[in-house]
Amino acid sequence: MSEIAGRMAVEIGAHYLKRPGPGRGMLLGGLPGVPPAHVVVMGSGNVGKNSVRAAVGAGARVSVLSIDGDQLRDLEELYAGRVETVLSSPQVNANVVAGADLLIGAVLLAGRKAPVVVTREMVASMGEGAVIVDVAVDQGGCVETTRPTSHVDPIYVEEGVVHYAVPNMPGAVPRTSSLALTGLTLPYILRVANDGLAAAVLADPALRRGVNVYRGHVTSAAVADSLGEPCTPVEELVGDAG
Amino acid sequence: MSEIAGRMAVEIGAHYLKRPGPGRGMLLGGLPGVPPAHVVVMGSGNVGKNSVRAAVGAGARVSVLSIDGDQLRDLEELYAGRVETVLSSPQVNANVVAGADLLIGAVLLAGRKAPVVVTREMVASMGEGAVIVDVAVDQGGCVETTRPTSHVDPIYVEEGVVHYAVPNMPGAVPRTSSLALTGLTLPYILRVANDGLAAAVLADPALRRGVNVYRGHVTSAAVADSLGEPCTPVEELVGDAG
Amino acid sequence: MSEIAGRMAVEIGAHYLKRPGPGRGMLLGGLPGVPPAHVVVMGSGNVGKNSVRAAVGAGARVSVLSIDGDQLRDLEELYAGRVETVLSSPQVNANVVAGADLLIGAVLLAGRKAPVVVTREMVASMGEGAVIVDVAVDQGGCVETTRPTSHVDPIYVEEGVVHYAVPNMPGAVPRTSSLALTGLTLPYILRVANDGLAAAVLADPALRRGVNVYRGHVTSAAVADSLGEPCTPVEELVGDAG
Amino acid sequence: MSEIAGRMAVEIGAHYLKRPGPGRGMLLGGLPGVPPAHVVVMGSGNVGKNSVRAAVGAGARVSVLSIDGDQLRDLEELYAGRVETVLSSPQVNANVVAGADLLIGAVLLAGRKAPVVVTREMVASMGEGAVIVDVAVDQGGCVETTRPTSHVDPIYVEEGVVHYAVPNMPGAVPRTSSLALTGLTLPYILRVANDGLAAAVLADPALRRGVNVYRGHVTSAAVADSLGEPCTPVEELVGDAG
Amino acid sequence: MSEIAGRMAVEIGAHYLKRPGPGRGMLLGGLPGVPPAHVVVMGSGNVGKNSVRAAVGAGARVSVLSIDGDQLRDLEELYAGRVETVLSSPQVNANVVAGADLLIGAVLLAGRKAPVVVTREMVASMGEGAVIVDVAVDQGGCVETTRPTSHVDPIYVEEGVVHYAVPNMPGAVPRTSSLALTGLTLPYILRVANDGLAAAVLADPALRRGVNVYRGHVTSAAVADSLGEPCTPVEELVGDAG
């Protein structure tokens, strides 16, 4: 689902940069003689990578910031000069964000609250009519000024900047999402249906990693950590149940 | 301006394919394992060319139909296998349009009414939740079911298909449009300001071609033809004024 | 060798689509104004990946079907919109195969019989003069209508569709094959020649994995499984021999 | 039709480089660690351009020789380092052709006999099992050792080199050819059918250029020149007929 | 020759950005995590186009400024989002040049003095250790601070910025230059040698355009204009000589 969100984020940003509405009135890809919009992607994980790809496809100028040197190397290799890769630090981030036309918040940590990497001050530095799409809103957002919105009333303006922060973005493309989910989860569902949950979980490590709560016990270390609760490995619980 | 409209058409189509709203709920570029949307561009002139480019950038499957073999050859050369080029005829068009997810109407003739190349029946064959963006609406539209809408209330549904048909699409990106217009028209404006309109028109053939009406006389052959009025070459009128 | 077979399969398909002969009389890459042939690659492993690459190079429209979501993701990333990636299931396969001009059977499992993923009914749905190249023929074929042919008499027609199913396809390009084999196997040969087989097998895990039978015992789990025989790890046998 | 022939030439060359048969036993595109075949295209017109494109797609090393600096510039711009462009002269040609794996003869002059740019000596320098596809055979061939063959018995070996020299190559892909011809000629046919030949020829310069003989008079300067006959402009003849 | 100079300019700029020497100590193409240098190309003619291409190849961030909208459109089409195209005006130029790492002066008018489009103030705004390569130095330079240097002592520093301004840059790659010149001029030389100068000039318009002075008369309008001398068409002089 993070691939969907990453790709959608650019389409959504392009939409809200246009008028009527509070956006800047720009075409993401520019024109001959008119430079394109500057898209800044915060994060180089699965969401960020897909946003970079979509922004490149749309013809924007693209910068991607991350603390993960290996992911930046992969992006630099794939896009060979087409994308500016930047090792992230608070000072560097402030410089790159100032004047950005579209910022995509894509800093997510599996099962944890997202860290805030874009401060209110940095938001203000983007200027009137810029747009932020904070994909990390599902996990609290990685932009200080983010608050969740809905598919029906998706945006608000703060510090002059349009914010889009709808949790569960893939809900807007149900046909694509469900085709992807069906294709990918069918093997797991068949396994659980055939073998029972306990046996399936014991036999398949990928399935095991997907279990967050089991019979009232938190079984994911990350979730347990975030909630301040103890974590019990699912293998133990399932073994008991056997 | 046709470059802006051509590029915008794909962003707009991508937007209305998403939910909530009457669209199909698809991501234009698909996902690994889920095929992308099928974008059909009718026309290979300046609007069509720019729509093709934007649709390719967005990762869609793209077909372009035209009666102009040379323009198709250029597109095929530039996109080498990435775009399906099709010589247009009523029978072929019907086959290609059926099942398209997004159709872009880009058949425009300078200063004339656009021909209708997509019939109501073909629109119905696209199916529920498909989207049409008729860029030719400024000249009457090249889709039978097109009627003009506005930036404030831009879409309607007919035959189950979402129609976007806002005249003057570049009005939605005033910053980009005005930068382009300023850059491109400044030399002409300076010439008119310095030399007077009559002298400038006599001296500069490009400027001369841009004059449609002069002192109450129609000076453009295409406009005259459409209105059923006589056409007077601007050189003669300007000469009189000299 | 699977790289050779994968790339050759497209050249061979292109050849048998042409006349004289029972093929459809099409140019794989199409022309400006004439859409290219539709190539469907079943399988995204080493053979499939190389077929996809060759088909893209030839300018065809390309779909690749697989149950391996990760391999599809890699292909989608590499070809960015140029190739349609599809998560495979019996229903989906039938839809995609119908009307294909060239189908490449590339579903192979190391050391096992290939599963049949294309039924006789699906073959018939391709229509007169379509072409199938079943690279999996070395392992029984992944198309129901496949039977082995030879380099001298390589094709037959069944259900109206041309079948090419020559085992050991790389035998047709001996210069390329032997250069590749020499370059890649020389280090192993030198090791065996210098150290003796037993010592070399003990020291080099890659070499060990390549031993299928040793002194009359089946040493490969996959081979043993297919034959219904017991499997003895080669380390034990070699240790005995020491 | 020259586009079809240019693209087909590479597929055909790839086929005859393979065994069984007298070819070299090579894979056009090579393998990781094994360099690809060297394809030399003589001529940069419509045939040559399409052969270059197909050879690049197939992964070959490609050199194109021509006396037309502008066409070479266009190719160099389009393929940016992927193709070696060489200004042709007898000495240079001999160096480049020696050792080529596949040579494509694509030097054609509209309506004239092709000049011989590859001598018997140069053919011999290619070595055993190399392949020549002489697309210019329709106009006498641009290779000294070329003699016409047929779709049924398409090749012969001379100086150790496989020669393919079938006139009317597009006849092997009738489906593609006839779609292209129908699409491109339909407008002319309709015009002639509606207006009569004389009126259509007078009104349409493109149609006029296509008339080689009219009522027993040679009307094409190139054809007249080749045959040593006088040339009468078709306008005059048609005017008489009017 | 302007193609050579355009491509060389980027290699030379890359060299002087490195240490030891007064340059900024940067790698033109950057690294994963470190943005590349910003190359600004002034002019989109033959020199500018080739500089853009070389700078893109080197992995730099590239902006190209020009007053020629058509040339910018071509560049934007070819490089699809990889290059920032900017319609030039004094205000815009100042903004883009400030902070550039490498500026390439490529504003040349055939046979005329180059206009100064980069002022001393703009040079100073680039900052310490930036580099300017003024290809227009052959025609006086398009940068205010340019003065001619030599292949032996090619650079000087002014306003903190390294200037390279060697006239006749192609002299540094004599092998490449002479191959190109021989290939391109041989047909003209043969014609003059065979037919005599007068006849050749009369028969070949391309040759005629290349004559700047003939028997003491200026025959090129541009040269005459620059020198304030009258211009005599070469046809007249040659006709007299006949």
Added chain:
Amino acid sequence: MSEIAGRMAVEIGAHYLKRPGPGRGMLLGGLPGVPPAHVVVMGSGNVGKNSVRAAVGAGARVSVLSIDGDQLRDLEELYAGRVETVLSSPQVNANVVAGADLLIGAVLLAGRKAPVVVTREMVASMGEGAVIVDVAVDQGGCVETTRPTSHVDPIYVEEGVVHYAVPNMPGAVPRTSSLALTGLTLPYILRVANDGLAAAVLADPALRRGVNVYRGHVTSAAVADSLGEPCTPVEELVGDAG
């Protein structure tokens, strides 16, 4: 740092191929009608990979030689026909190197002396005015004729071939190098500063691998092997220190 050296090597080679100086007087990327220089990269590790990329960007003809089949496969996949990949062996190397215009020595083994893969005889076969950049000079060089030079006097000529062999090449681009190093090492430095060296080394395997000597003991197996000294795992030493 090997990325910097790999990319710089091509820029440096391009510079020394130009005049004045002992180089061949060639433009690396050639011209329309004039083939580009042939760049041969020995080695496909991090240095080699980056040299290949830069040479491709510069428009050269590129061959890369290596004994690592997997790395060649990756390069072949990434550059699809643009780069010739060759499995290295003494005989093959001699053939490929003969006549190369620029050779980049990029065979480095972590912490060991580089093997000599280019003999004096092979150097001589390159011919007058060719250029060698031996990036492996930091580890003794992989070319027989290499001897270390300095940034101030970087080249010498031997066997007619220009040699560049400056250890610590990244020292020429201090701005780029230090940005990269700061970004990449900051996390490690912070960890050591916060936790103390012993604790940090115990906790972080990446840091542990970077320790070559600790309290007078060699802790890197590769370094110990090269020096003929015993190797003590750093974990033991640190544990003792605890």
